[in-house]
Amino acid sequence: MDVRDQLIHAALQVYSQGGSRGATTRRIAELAAVNEVTLFRHFGSKDALISAALGWLAERALALRLPEQPSNPRAELTAFCRAHHRGIYENRALIRKTMAEFEEHPEGAAVAREITAGIERELQGYLSRLRRAGRAGGRWRIGTATAMLMGTLFADAVGRDCMPERYPASADQAVAEYVELFLRAVGATPASRAISR
Amino acid sequence: MDVRDQLIHAALQVYSQGGSRGATTRRIAELAAVNEVTLFRHFGSKDALISAALGWLAERALALRLPEQPSNPRAELTAFCRAHHRGIYENRALIRKTMAEFEEHPEGAAVAREITAGIERELQGYLSRLRRAGRAGGRWRIGTATAMLMGTLFADAVGRDCMPERYPASADQAVAEYVELFLRAVGATPASRAISR
DNA sequence: TAGGCAAGCAAGTGGTTACTTGCATGCCGC
DNA sequence: GCGGCATGCAAGTAACCACTTGCTTGCCTA
Structure with missing residues (x-):
């Protein structure tokens, strides 16, 4: 080096x-x-x-991917979200600083936006494929749904050291539960799928 | 003064x-x-x-309340979440600073935690009343569900000026959509309620 | 072996910061 | 009308900051 x-x-x-x-x-x-x-x-x-x-x-941000053909949404989303959550958590201090300095140095927040833009694109694509395949449905917009999932992960990863009592102690467990709730929200659970048409 | x-x-x-x-x-x-x-x-x-x-x-943080007897969850939650979102949004710059300085000055983050603790308590109480009344259900834990909703609102309010393209342009509209998704997630939508038992 | 280049080192410059000191001024209660 | 009290003002102090200058050292290459 x-x-x-x-x-x-x-x-x-x-x-x-x-x-x-x-x-x-x-x-x-x-x-x-x-x-x-x-x-x-x-x-x-x-x-x-x-x-x-x-x-x-x-530059060195790694690009997480979601499968082109959804087969097991719960498992696939959980793995994806865990990796994303870990990425935020490991850089939580730096991320907090860039966000705090947004007014003075917008480039810092721009970096954060750039890095997570790929995550958002991936999630939106996956969701729309799920919906097109009839495996998710309801009256929601894709952008709102991804904002909800990504916001949940972000707040958890950035806040769990400031307010540990507010989040499930195990991050992996927490993410799994978020995904479970999320799948129900977008009508991608077997039971809820039945009623969404 | x-x-x-x-x-x-x-x-x-x-x-x-x-x-x-x-x-x-x-x-x-x-x-x-x-x-x-x-x-x-x-x-x-x-x-x-x-x-x-x-x-x-x-000291001067106002205590938002949710009704003791839930009657119209969508309307009540939407109003509550809009007020909470507005509270975060109006103080977003300050909140970002206290979170960024968490390592050096934990008292700042403690203030934020203190202020939002009432919100969390209110939400958890409301959710458990909904569930006890059979108007919500499924395999989720209350703490996780509130973390998801509050995390979504937090990330939106704190992030929408840094990344405007990622959130619905109207904050009120966004919150309404979050609540809609959330109600489906916790099985509090008429249709999804039917299948949750 | 000579020359160039990257790095170290010591010292300094000008600006800013939190905080202090000493003194003048004006207001309010008795 | 007078004594105390809150405030203003000017100046200063010691520390820290980003950044510069001038000089030395050592390594690699031609």
Whole structure:
């Protein structure tokens, strides 16, 4: 790992702890085990470094996929949502910072939006396939349904360390229960499917 | 409004914009139209002022209620959730800051938790009354269901200015659709109720 | 082996921050 | 009318910040 990568990693970590105001060039350089001057020689300014670090994160975001042909919606959605939830949870501190700094640095929130856009697309496609196949139905709009599921996962992953008493202790268990509720909401449960036509 | 209240209001506003690191005593005093020294004479330190301001907010939180006897769940839940959503939305900047500073200042997040605890209690009570009356049912736990509904509202209210394309343009309309989906999820829709036993 | 380049190091600059001190001013109750 | 009390004002302090400069060191390549 060369100096540039070390700085980017250190910047991400320090930024996660204190946001862009709390992330001092001294601490970043220290954590990267690099001279502070080297930081400026590479990136020019603190803001440029943080921006590069967030960009690096956006590039490396892994694209979760949902099967083209839904076969077992409960299992498939649960696995997908668990992975997404884990992704948010692992970066919860950083995500909170980017959202808090939305007014001052909209690019940060743009990164978050970019990363989750693929998740949303995947979910919407899957849902519409379910509905087209007659395996889900009712009077709901796809965008609203995905907003509900993704919002639930987001709030859980971002809030469960602030308010642990409010969420099921096991994240995996919680996600499974959310998916169960969600499937009923969109009429994709065997029983509810029967009545939705 | 005396000097103390002016300072508290100004502190809340400046804190909403920049968090505790971005909130300088100079800007707070300026906005309160008060000398900066007066700020320190009243509160001793910046942190004490911010803490007092958040405490003031927690005290004045209005307690939303759901009817003791559910009669029209869709209408009642929609009204309740709209009010809650509006409350989050109006304070979204401040809420984002307190959550971002959770690691450094857990008291801030504690205030948010305290304020929403009443909402959760109300919702859980209402849901259990619905279920006891046989007007909702299925294999879900109350805590999970409320986490889902509140999480959806939270994510929408906090995220719709960062990612406007992801949410229905009208907040009231969005909440109505969330409630509709939620009622189906907990088996409180006429049709789905029939099959839940 | 010579030259260039990346990095370290020490020191400094100008700006901002929270907080303090000392003193002047005006208002309100007695 | 007078004493106390809340506030304003000017100035200062010590710390921290992003960022710069000038110089040295060591490694790789030609």
